[in-house]
Amino acid sequence: MIYGWAGADLEIDLSTGNIQRDETDPELVAGYLGGRGTATKMFWDRVPPEVEPFSPKNLLIFGAGLLTGTLAPGANRTALVTRSPQTNLLTYSNMGGFWAPELKRAGYDHLIISGKSPVPVYLWINDDRVEVRDARHLWGKDIKETQETIKKELKNDKIQILCIGEAGENIVYSASIEHSTGASFSRAGVGALMGDKKLKAIAVYGTKDINIADPANFYELSKKLADKSERLRTFVDNWSYEREGLLGKAVYGNLGEFRPMQNIGGNHESFLNENRRRQISCYNCQLRCKHAMRSSGGYSFVKCVPWFSFIACCKLQDFNFAIKAYSLCEKYGFDALSAAHMIGYAMDLYEKGILTKEDTEGLDFEWGNEELVLTMIRKIARREGIGDILANGVYQAARQIGRGAEQYTYHVKKMEIPIYPLHHTYLNLCQSVDDRADMLKLISAVPQHYVQKPLEVKKEYIQSEYWTYPEELKDKLLDDYDPTGADYERMTKMVSFDNDSNTMADITGICIFWTGFWPFNPYLFSDQVKLVKYATGLNIDENEGMKTAQRVGTLLRGYNVRLGISRKDDRPPERFFQEPSTPPLFPPLDRDIFDSTIDAYYKLRGYDKEGIPSRQTLDELGLGFVREELEQRGVYTSEEN
């Protein structure tokens, strides 16, 4: 019997309709565990870098987290590993909700989609019965309609569904794959790939068991972690910009200008309190971080940052409107962060005279034009008029528009960047070095906010049961905070650790809200590894766990190095080095400090000065096959690396 894993992979070739079930490969899971780890290795093995995102040979590999669907609190996530149409790199997108636990109950750890269907289809995975079904009647339907129709058709209201909306069908480069309230694969344009493959939806229902090798220890630790979540639960409940003291300190907005928090939208805390009807959770999560907000058309579901993006990017002032725009993106199935960014970008170009009414078919792209925002969300999703150009993302759109539009783009590795406070060296390090180009994958409250807390608070924190960083960083946290980022030694060590810890979370399927994003994370890194051990019976310790996480992260980097990624790409937009924030809370980023920060970070990762993993690093991590590839491709120019 297999423990922890479901025990099989399911592969569906949409070109031929072939359905194949394979037993889990013990060697693969021993080296890469699961989730993003195993999915990344499978992608490396099967898809050479010459395969473009829209090739039928590009695979969508859904990897359910190794602990997903078990009693480990917060373990509900799936990683989708594929080549992104937006960045043209190997990427990953993660999702919570209930889909992956269902996939595992149906008996599968990975779902691999290859080929392209000639007509729209959807998949129905019901334990061992797998069908490719006609979806012509679903094509053109929005997310909610699609899900309702499928549930009726399959006569089962317990099924879990992934689907794309019009944005995915029309191959919008930032299209999402939607699942349930506040759970979707939003970033990296993965929805466009489902649209390209004519795959409208994936419905799953399962009734099988997930077995645990060491039940007593597994249960005890899971229970302890669920109990330990009390402090974080309260913290997340009450989290608001006011309570965190971010007003007037944090600067938001990428486009047109940078704005301090107090000018944005109103009172966050009272808005939440007045409009929130319920807090909801993903599978087996006690943190209930998603808010069900009563809105005119029923309920909207928001969490954290994305619904804020329209306020920051399009200079809107109304929280209610921001939620309306966000929900509309969910309906059409695309990433609200990229959507807001694209519309704001067009507004910026309009103000600068680069786009005129001739280009916009008479539409008025004034900042803050609410009607226009709603119109453009529809036009981008349907690729109508100027929406067709913006649908390719700011990087491509700028090249199509020309006339100097390029200098006003804000992206990292061609991906629209989050609206987060922009002038911290720390945040720019996070957003620059990630292969997905999304700082939200690396940022954490300790290096971002806790370094700034009073000494007593920091002292209490390093002694608390929530401290998860290496011992040696305890004293470093007590050092004075330098907002310019000159204290990069501490910062880079924390980012490097967070990178590995979060990679482990993508492997186990535990949400980073439990493992590293907030200050009171119930999970320490060692807890994740212990649960892997108890669940599977693998003889793995903390050291080996860390090495596995590094192996997975470095493998992703190795893949993208073959696509030409290097130091030149690990950089924030040039503008952050040139302009201070307005009002001048922060000076422009210091080039020397930033360069030294990158140097220090590369050193910790075992990369050379150009950001290429060194031969020694690859060998140490058991990635000799990556070294050979890079050697063959002439990536290493000198003997030194």
Add this chain to the structure above:
Amino acid sequence: MKKIKRIEIDVNKCTGCRACEAVCSAYHYSPKFSLINSARSRIRIISDEENDLYVPVLAGPYTEAECDGRRSYSINGEKYDECLFCPASCPSRDLFREPDSGIPLKCDLCGDPPPPEGPLCVYWCKDDALIYVEREEEGEEKNKEDEKEKALEYLIEKYGLAEIRESLNRKSKV
């Protein structure tokens, strides 16, 4: 005095996380916690997110007969079939049955005695949508002997002593 044990459900507090389903299936397996499978759970969360509806339903008694299922509930303007909220394990559906053997499942409040922390669905529900209540109440514990006697008396009155005796004889030979 008799002891009342019950789980009280507050549908407004449920976050829809289904931790209760997971822990229920794990606890009721032997060895304990050695598997997780919502399909084996004696509690299920019925949810309709778009209508803000989250209803934990605990498995009730097994019934051989299907009911007519002709009633419906209207909640926040949305209509739901009564079957959706029914706790019975019945022939018309596979809810509250072991998925492999078909054996009906019923909530037993985690056995007698329950674990020290009480029924586990309640313990894992950190939002208090499920509350375990145990209290003494006036009145006598139901006497099973009395019930049997009463049932027999009823049958004898209805069919006559001779017929019941014959029936019992027949049964005891099988």
